[in-house]
Amino acid sequence: MLTVELCMGTSCHLMGVQDLVAVLETLPAEQREQIEIKGVTCFKNCGKGPNIRINGELISNATPDRLLEILQANLA
Amino acid sequence: MPEINEITKIRRKVLTEIAQMTFEGRLQTDVENILQSVVTDEGPRYRCCVHKERAVLQDRIKSALSQPMNSTIPEAAAAALDGNIAPAPIIQVLPVACDQCPLDRFIVTDACRNCLAHSCIASCPKKAISVVANRSFIDKSKCVECGLCKRSCPYGAILEISRPCERACELGAITADKARKAVIDYDQCVHCGACKIACPFGAISDRSMIVQVIQRIKAGRRVYALLAPAFIGQFGVQVRPGQVRASLLKVGFHDVLEVSVGADAVAVEEAREFIERTKTKGGLMTTSCCPAFVGMVEKHLPSMKENVSSLVSPMVAAAMNVKKNDPEGIVVFVGPCIAKKSEAERYPGIVDYVLTFEELATTIVGAGVNVTEMTASEFASAGSKDGNIFAKAGGVLQAVENVLAQLAPDVQVAAERCEGLGNCKKCLQEIEAGKRSANFFEGMACTGGCVGGPGVLTDSRVTAKLVENFANAAPEKSAVTNPNSEPLETLGLHRHHKTSGAADS
Ligand code: FES
Numbered sequence: 001m002l003t004v005e006l007c008m009g010t011s012c013h014l015m016g017v018q019d020l021v022a023v024l025e026t027l028p029a030e031q032r033e034q035i036e037i038k039g040v041t042c043f044k045n046c047g048k049g050p051n052i053r054i055n056g057e058l059i060s061n062a063t064p065d066r067l068l069e070i071l072q073a074n075l076a
Numbered sequence: 077m078p079e080i081n082e083i084t085k086i087r088r089k090v091l092t093e094i095a096q097m098t099f100e101g102r103l104q105t106d107v108e109n110i111l112q113s114v115v116t117d118e119g120p121r122y123r124c125c126v127h128k129e130r131a132v133l134q135d136r137i138k139s140a141l142s143q144p145m146n147s148t149i150p151e152a153a154a155a156a157l158d159g160n161i162a163p164a165p166i167i168q169v170l171p172v173a174c175d176q177c178p179l180d181r182f183i184v185t186d187a188c189r190n191c192l193a194h195s196c197i198a199s200c201p202k203k204a205i206s207v208v209a210n211r212s213f214i215d216k217s218k219c220v221e222c223g224l225c226k227r228s229c230p231y232g233a234i235l236e237i238s239r240p241c242e243r244a245c246e247l248g249a250i251t252a253d254k255a256r257k258a259v260i261d262y263d264q265c266v267h268c269g270a271c272k273i274a275c276p277f278g279a280i281s282d283r284s285m286i287v288q289v290i291q292r293i294k295a296g297r298r299v300y301a302l303l304a305p306a307f308i309g310q311f312g313v314q315v316r317p318g319q320v321r322a323s324l325l326k327v328g329f330h331d332v333l334e335v336s337v338g339a340d341a342v343a344v345e346e347a348r349e350f351i352e353r354t355k356t357k358g359g360l361m362t363t364s365c366c367p368a369f370v371g372m373v374e375k376h377l378p379s380m381k382e383n384v385s386s387l388v389s390p391m392v393a394a395a396m397n398v399k400k401n402d403p404e405g406i407v408v409f410v411g412p413c414i415a416k417k418s419e420a421e422r423y424p425g426i427v428d429y430v431l432t433f434e435e436l437a438t439t440i441v442g443a444g445v446n447v448t449e450m451t452a453s454e455f456a457s458a459g460s461k462d463g464n465i466f467a468k469a470g471g472v473l474q475a476v477e478n479v480l481a482q483l484a485p486d487v488q489v490a491a492e493r494c495e496g497l498g499n500c501k502k503c504l505q506e507i508e509a510g511k512r513s514a515n516f517f518e519g520m521a522c523t524g525g526c527v528g529g530p531g532v533l534t535d536s537r538v539t540a541k542l543v544e545n546f547a548n549a550a551p552e553k554s555a556v557t558n559p560n561s562e563p564l565e566t567l568g569l570h571r572h573h574k575t576s577g578a579a580d581s
Contacts, residue, residue, distance in 0.1 A: 010323075010447045013312050013533065014088045014437050016080025039314070041448040046441070064079070 002035045002074055005053040009042040012049035020050060023064045023071075031075050083278035088438055089114050090136050091286060095442025098157070098290045107153040110137060128172070132278075135170040139281040142288065145171060156287040166267045166282055166417045169250075169258045173279035176256035177239045181221040184212045187233035199228035244274030246498030247376060266371030268497060268521045269414035269530030282414045282530075285429045286439050289408055292429075297406050298330035301436075302394050304411030305336040305459065306467035306526040309542040310433040310533045311440075311447045317546070318452030324436075326450070327443045330405070336459020338394030339365070339466040339475070340555035341562060346385050346472075347479035350516060354487055360507055360515055363472050365389045367419035368521035372497050377504055383517075388423075390466060391416060395427045397562045410436045412529030415521065432531025457546065462555035464547035468540045469495045469525030471547075473518040475555060482556050493518035495525065 004024065006017055024037055043051040048060035054070055093110050097103040115129045123129045138145055142161040143152035145168075155162070184196075188211045196212050197205045204218035205225060212234075214225070226234040241250045241258050249264035250271050258279065260271075272280040293299050301324050311320055321332045342365060353361050364370050364385040373384050388396075395407045408429045409416060420427035431439070440447060457464055462478050465471035473493050480487055492507070492514040494500040500519040506512045522528040527543060528536040552558040 008312050008314065008448050010311060010437055010445070011092070011441045014092070014434075014441065015085055018313075018534065019079045042446055046446075 002071070003038065003053075003055055004035055005038045005040045007041070007043050007049065007051045008039045009046065009049075011042075011046035012051055015049035017050040017052075019064050020052060020062055020067050023067050027071070031071070034075050035071075083276070086114060086133075087136065087278065087281075088434065090133070090140055091284060091435060091438035092441050094137070094140055095286050095290060095439045096444075097442075098287050099294070099443050101294075103153050103157060103287065104150065107137065108149055111149075132170065132173040135172055136278075136281060139168065139170065140284045140286070142283040142285055153287075157291060159288050159291055161283075161285060161288060164283065165260070165262055165265075166414060166421075167260065167265065167269065167272060168281060168283070169260060170279050170281050171257075173277055173281075174257045175277045175279065177252075180214075180216060181236060181238065182214060182219065182223065182226055183235050183237065184214060185233050185235050187231050188212050188229075189231060189233070191230070193230070195228035195230065196225040196234065199224040240274040240276060241271040241280060244270040246270070246496060246501070247372060264375060266368045266375060266497070266521070267415040267418040268368035270497075272414070273530050282417065282432075284431070284435050285417075286431065286435050286442075289429050289431065290439065290442075292406050293328040298402060298404065299328070299406040299408060300398050300402075301329045301332045302335050302391070302398070302407060302409045303332060304391070304409070304413070304467065304526060305334065305339060305464045305547075306412045306529065306532065306539065306543060307410065307433065308467075308546045309539040310412075311437060313534065313538060313542070315447050316452040316455065317457075318455035319447050319450045321455055322450040322453050323440055323445050323447045326445050327440055329408075333394065333398065334457060334459050334463075335390050335394045335409070335411070336457060336463035336466065336550075337558070337561050338392070338397065339390035339463035340460050340552075340558045340560075341393045342387050342390050343462050343466075343472070343475040343479050343555040344483075344561070346387055347476050347483055349385055349387065350476065350480065350489075351484045351487055354515065358515070359383065360517060361385055362504070362517040362519055363476075365466060365472055366415075366519055366521050366526075367413070368415040368497060369500055369519035371415065371418075372501060372521070373504070373519075376501055377508075380504055380508060383504075389416075389419065390463070391419070392423055392426060393562075395423070399426060400562075412522075412526050412532040414530050432529075433533050434531050437533055457550040457552075458560040459550060460552035460555050460558040460561070461547045461550045463558070463561070464543065464550055467526045467543045469493070469520050469523075469528075470518065471525060471543075473516070476516070479555055482554065489516050490514050491516040491518070493520070495520045495523045495528075497521050 045051050050062050052059050052062045097106050111130050138152045141152045141156035143155050144162045190210045202218045204215045205212050247264050249261050253259045324332045350361050360383045362384050364387050391409045398407050406428045409427050410431045417430040420430045462475035494503045507514050524536040527539040
């Protein structure tokens with residue numbers, strides 16, 4: 001099980017967190033089921049958004065490509 | 077809305093840093109730090125070198141401060157802090173940023189078979205095409221870019237390439253000059269913002285007034301935020317309207333009001349004008365709330381100017397209402413629209429500033445406020461269902477039809493509506509030529525209506541739905557009976573009327 005926390009705060013919203021949400025939404029169902037998705041209001045790292053945390057590890061300046069890479073490496 | 081690309085991120089970073097420095101009172105001393113913090117020495121590089129990137133960034137900063145391109149950054153900061161706005165067009169091509177896209181309009185692709193027919197050679201009126209290395213070759217020195225060869229080729233082997241900015245402008249207002257730099261023809265441009273969104277180099281920019289607004293707030297003036305009805309969902313799909321309101325109060329706005337109330341007034345009056353027209357001259361009447369649409373008619377279809385309803389926009393109606401109650405108050409319209417910045421210039425002393433949702437969000441972040449962390453206060457829309465639905469394409473028409481059904485159920489409405497300036501223009505021309513018949517027309521410059529504007533933060537496919545839900549949940553169901561909407565006679569809502577009195581403070 002993978003825990004993906006996404007920062008939905010205003011700064012990360014400006015930097016495009018919704019594109020990361022879109023990546024998760026378009027995953028095939030069998031992969032979706034392996035992920036627990038949580039929304040966070042701020043990781044206190046606003047200047048480097050969008051910020052996400054995957055299994056406890058903070059990833060700054062996250063892009064859809066980077067997220068997909070990590071997911072593909074960690075999902076069956 | 078496309079993905080948030082690097083250009084968008086850079087623009088938002090610049091605005092956020094400027095807003096933060098302004099709130100913290102260090103813009104004058106620190107503004108040049110932005111050159112280092114946004115374009116870092118380590119990259120990533122988008123241009124040839126860090127120097128070029130910083131040169132472009134300088135232009136971006138000046139545009140963000142609403143200052144002339146020939147000023148220095150410290151001069152620009154000082155002028156903006158003093159509240160000055162340079163008299164320049166709302167939308168400009170940033171001189172250094174335009175990459176002079178070296179595009180040949182027509183190119184022969186590998187699909188060319190060097191066929192026997194040679195329709196391309198035969199079609200070319202300038203004898204610019206010959207066969208070189210077993211394939212058609214276009215001599216650029218002779219080509220006049222007429223496109224006949226492309227149409228003549230049975231293989232479709234000739235490709236037409238256009239610049240993103242030119243392609244985006246449905247009014248042909250942006251073209252390349254001899255040095256291949258993009259140039260805007262302001263006699264044709266209606267400030268819709270399509271070219272800004274399209275340019276992959278971020279070379280087209282609309283000027284921003286965030287510093288001027290923040291300074292007014294800091295000076296303790298009563299600054300009112302007037303939110304366009306498209307604000308629903310802009311700061312996050314989960315964000316509640318009450319959180320937006322609470323955030324803006326925390327940022328220092330004196331009050332937060334909805335433009336949907338002005339839209340109610342407009343819907344009612346527009347319906348009345350329509351009834352009046354059907355009784356007298358008949359013919360076609362169009363909506364007037366979208367400033368880029370109105371601009372298109374004025375600049376491109378001047379013979380149809382009289383067909384545009386004489387009403388001011390909901391923005392102006394709502395602003396007049398504020399000024400009537402508080403002549404000293406400062407009105408800041410916040411919406412999805414760039415053309416509103418240009419419309420506001422026609423109403424000095426009524427609409428003082430215009431910000432896009434993007435600019436407002438950077439201001440909020442610059443003030444250290446996070447909308448998602450605010451506790452939502454109660455928020456019921458003061459606008460009716462009719463006024464709120466203005467934000468999506470088809471909504472104005474729907475609102476006017478609702479009002480007509482109450483005020484004059486016998487009046488026959490034959491309505492057409494279009495999204496996109498090119499579509500609007502074409503449809504109006506057809507109506508004028510008698511090829512289509514309609515007596516009411518809703519014109520929206522942006523696809524999807526206001527929710528699809530260039531200044532939005534959330535995909536319009538999502539927000540269109542959210543706007544509809546919010547409209548349906550409005551306690552007031554009709555513009556006609558909404559007690560929050562100011563009686564029109566008191567406001568002087570017609571564009572051709574000279575407004576006076578309280579509005580001139
Ligand atoms: S808003 Fe995302 S880290 Fe602060």
